Amino acid sequence: MQKIITLLLLVLSISIYSQNDQSKLKGQIIHGESKKTLSAAHVLNLNSVEGTITNDVGLFELTAKANDTVLVSYLGYSSIKLKVTNDLLKGNELVIALYEKPEEIREVVIKSTQLIGVLEVDVKQVPKDRFTRIHINGLPQTYEIGRPKGKDFSSPLAGLFQPVDFLYSLFGKKPKQLKKLQKLKKEDGLRKMLAGKFDREVMMEYLEMDRQELSELLTDCNYSEYFIKKASDLQMIEAVLDCYENFKALKKGKIERNKIPVDKN
Structure with a gap:
């Protein structure tokens, strides 16, 4: 009986430790050149498959642990992948700068359908x-x-x-x-x-x-x-x-x- 109680306490301790191992990654997404904040940017933890969207002032908060990979993206901007370290999980807000993608202009050929009325x-x-x-x-x-x-x-x-x-x-x-x-x-x-x-x-x-x-x-x-x-x-x-x-x-x-x-x- 004592062995069973000891085993249960060990499992409970591991579970609590695992939960405490996860922290909140906090940060702000900004434009790399103008430094303006980017609202509605996507932040996705590729390991835990948890995501969030930045608020009106570009702020986000996401559950993560050390060695997780986070994908940050915004429409029309080059995305980045961020490796989470213990230093990033100590409560300091992270500032992530995204840069606009160069615009590609492609030739568009418009074809019309000739109708004669019959x-x-x-x-x-x-x-x-x-x-x-x-x-x-x-x-x-x-x-x-x-x-x-x-x-x-x-x-x-x-x-x-x-x-x-x-x-x-x-x-x-x-x-x-x-x-x-x-x-x-x-x-x-x-x-x-x-x-x-x-x-x-x-x-x-x-x-x-x-x-x-x-x-x-x-x-x-x-x-x-x-x-x-x-x-x-x-x-x-x-x-x-x-x-x-x-x-x-x-x-x-x-x-x-x-x-x-x-x-x-």
């Missing part, structure tokens, strides 16, 4: 909506109507590196990454934050992909180029998780079918 002819001239999505009963994911870009996986080696296979393998080896994405999708505060983000940085961090690889993954999941360019980070996370669940179900179904004994009679 309904039978004009209907054929109007382009069809290639991004209409349909729902298939039994599957949670919707799919976009249109001819997907074909990929050549003719060699056995190329077939091993299909983006969806890589995703399935990644989540199998690192289930914590999957849980982090699921938490981002589930919690209201994080959903609200990601609904206004379009930089893909959180996804690239958790999926261990660059921007091009992420685009290829969504294309492999039957999402259009339009969706990949215009979707918010929240929509992208939902799309990747839906794609993974469908792929897992198909994979499991294939394995189950292979297990069915064949009647030789």
Whole structure:
């Protein structure tokens, strides 16, 4: 009995120590040149998947512990990743300066549809909506109507590196990454934050992909180029998780079918 009490006290002590190990990281986000405060900047702890948004004067407060990595981002500005040290958790407010990204001006080609006023002819001239999505009963994911870009996986080696296979393998080896994405999708505060983000940085961090690889993954999941360019980070996370669940179900179904004994009679 005494051993049991001692064990319980030890577990309780470890739990209390673990809770006390977490502190509040406090700081302010400012413009790197004008020094003006930035309100509604995003601050996300990549380890604990907890996030917050700066207030009207750029201040934030976030739970963190030593060695956590914090991603700080603001629309139109270069994001930074901050490694939390014990010194940063001693109560002193941290001032983080973000700098505007250089603006890229791209050539835009505008094409018009020539209509002549005859309904039978004009209907054929109007382009069809290639991004209409349909729902298939039994599957949670919707799919976009249109001819997907074909990929050549003719060699056995190329077939091993299909983006969806890589995703399935990644989540199998690192289930914590999957849980982090699921938490981002589930919690209201994080959903609200990601609904206004379009930089893909959180996804690239958790999926261990660059921007091009992420685009290829969504294309492999039957999402259009339009969706990949215009979707918010929240929509992208939902799309990747839906794609993974469908792929897992198909994979499991294939394995189950292979297990069915064949009647030789």
